[in-house]
Amino acid sequence: MERTLVLLKPDAVERRLVGRILGLYEEKGLQITALKMLKPSRELVEAHYAEHKDKPFFAELVTYLTRGMVCALIIEGENVIKTVRKINGATDPAEAEMGSIRGLFALTKNENLVHASDSPESAEREIKLWFSQG
Numbered sequence: 001m002e003r004t005l006v007l008l009k010p011d012a013v014e015r016r017l018v019g020r021i022l023g024l025y026e027e028k029g030l031q032i033t034a035l036k037m038l039k040p041s042r043e044l045v046e047a048h049y050a051e052h053k054d055k056p057f058f059a060e061l062v063t064y065l066t067r068g069m070v071c072a073l074i075i076e077g078e079n080v081i082k083t084v085r086k087i088n089g090a091t092d093p094a095e096a097e098m099g100s101i102r103g104l105f106a107l108t109k110n111e112n113l114v115h116a117s118d119s120p121e122s123a124e125r126e127i128k129l130w131f132s133q134g
């Protein structure tokens, strides 16, 4: 059984899409095993996106993630990392399959609603960051 870290970013919360997005993961048969709402600190977001720190969009990305509430989830299931990334759709919503979260609800890659871990190693690192207390 695999697990992954998913974030519903501030635009998802602001647009009241949390319920619909959680429904898509659940209807697929995946299990949400942890869930919390938080306004993440700059330190947490910078650590989460450390691999992007030299990218031109890094400052904008940190401002976006820290501007409001985020819903952080742990989801478990067989092949969950690949499956959740498929449900989320391509990073660029213009490329995302219609029916995916980004295909259905997002327009631009700087506000693309969701994040999901891209490997088992990233998942364990990201779960530790977002769910370090208990």
Ligand code: CMP
Binding pocket: 052, 057, 060, 061, 091, 109, 110, 111, 112, 114, 115, 116
């Ligand atoms: P995510 O899957 O969380 O991984 C990195 C994030 O950086 C990505 O989703 C987008 O929110 C953001 N991102 C990626 N490419 C760009 C870009 N060209 N401009 C702005 N933000 C981007």
